[in-house]
Amino acid sequence: MIRRCLQAVRRFIPHYHALFQDAVSQRGLAESPELWCSAHRSARGLSKMSLWPFSVSPRDFSQPNTSWNAEMQEVYDHYNALCEVKTEEGEKKGPWRKLPSYNRSLKYATGGVYLSKIIQSKARLFTRNIKEHGATFEYVVFMNKQEKRCVCAFQAGHLLEGPPGHVHGGAIATMIDTVTGTLAGYLAGPIMTANLNINYRSPIPLGSVVVLHSALDRTEGKKIFVTCRVTSTDESKLHTEATALFISVNMGHLFGT
Numbered sequence: 001m002i003r004r005c006l007q008a009v010r011r012f013i014p015h016y017h018a019l020f021q022d023a024v025s026q027r028g029l030a031e032s033p034e035l036w037c038s039a040h041r042s043a044r045g046l047s048k049m050s051l052w053p054f055s056v057s058p059r060d061f062s063q064p065n066t067s068w069n070a071e072m073q074e075v076y077d078h079y080n081a082l083c084e085v086k087t088e089e090g091e092k093k094g095p096w097r098k099l100p101s102y103n104r105s106l107k108y109a110t111g112g113v114y115l116s117k118i119i120q121s122k123a124r125l126f127t128r129n130i131k132e133h134g135a136t137f138e139y140v141v142f143m144n145k146q147e148k149r150c151v152c153a154f155q156a157g158h159l160l161e162g163p164p165g166h167v168h169g170g171a172i173a174t175m176i177d178t179v180t181g182t183l184a185g186y187l188a189g190p191i192m193t194a195n196l197n198i199n200y201r202s203p204i205p206l207g208s209v210v211v212l213h214s215a216l217d218r219t220e221g222k223k224i225f226v227t228c229r230v231t232s233t234d235e236s237k238l239h240t241e242a243t244a245l246f247i248s249v250n251m252g253h254l255f256g257t
């Protein structure tokens, strides 16, 4: 029985991938799980399928919460105001867009092996796996598609300690990977990080708020080069600089086909 199911899935997946790829490339970008899911839906030609492949609607972890300090809220308010601009005809979409952030990615990705249902059901996005507000990664990403860049306000929680009183370098790398990867994925569809190069210039105090400024440097075929600077919110202090290389992958890379 199980073997027959696996055979059916194996037969279905290559066909599915081609359709999925079309849907993603027509829409251009993997900007959020919602887009992934609507691509998934149109790939299957199912107009009434839910936008989200899980049973409950997801929580957007990038909404303001009580753990955010005033500085975090200020950066959020600043970019949020740029998402809508006032015109004579009323409000219309501005150049920035706040991206939602959920704690699960694709339900059916197996990483090349047939994951057990338990692992699949327990899998959570690394940066969103703690329920307690403010303990680890509090962040929100705003995207500017026209300028091919994004910013991320990041408030580093007390569980991210590395050097006493300061943020762990791995946690900073995680945020850089997340933000540059979000930009690359938004612009190019499914991607994986191939290279991340980081220079730590000055430590980030625990509990403080920094801004990650990420921009597309260039693309060369499958390669997407992205830069990132981590600064204080007024940009007077440079904390970290990085470059990242992402490679466009087809969905088979995640499904193991």
Ligand SMILES: CCCCC/C=C\C/C=C\C/C=C\C/C=C\CCCC(=O)SCCNC(=O)CCNC(=O)[C@H](O)C(C)(C)COP(=O)(O)OP(=O)(O)OC[C@H]1O[C@@H](n2cnc3c(N)ncnc32)[C@H](O)[C@@H]1OP(=O)(O)O
Pocket (backbone or CB within 6 Å): 032, 033, 036, 102, 104, 105, 106, 177, 178, 179, 180, 181, 182, 185, 190, 191, 192, 193, 194, 195, 221, 222, 223, 245, 247, 248, 249, 254
């Ligand atoms: C991925 C889809 C994700 C779906 C997400 C869905 C929803 C999203 C929802 C929320 C997500 C929110 C945030 C997440 C955002 C970002 C997450 C970060 C992503 C990661 O954290 S991901 C984990 C770490 N990542 C890996 O686990 C990769 C392991 N690795 C591989 O899987 C392969 O290695 C791969 C795919 C990288 C390449 O494999 P490949 O076979 O496709 O390409 P190939 O080797 O042919 O290289 C083609 C050309 O790139 C050059 N090249 C390759 N690697 C290079 C390197 N390192 N340095 C310099 N150049 C390099 C070659 O030299 C050649 O260049 P040329 O064409 O000029 O010869």
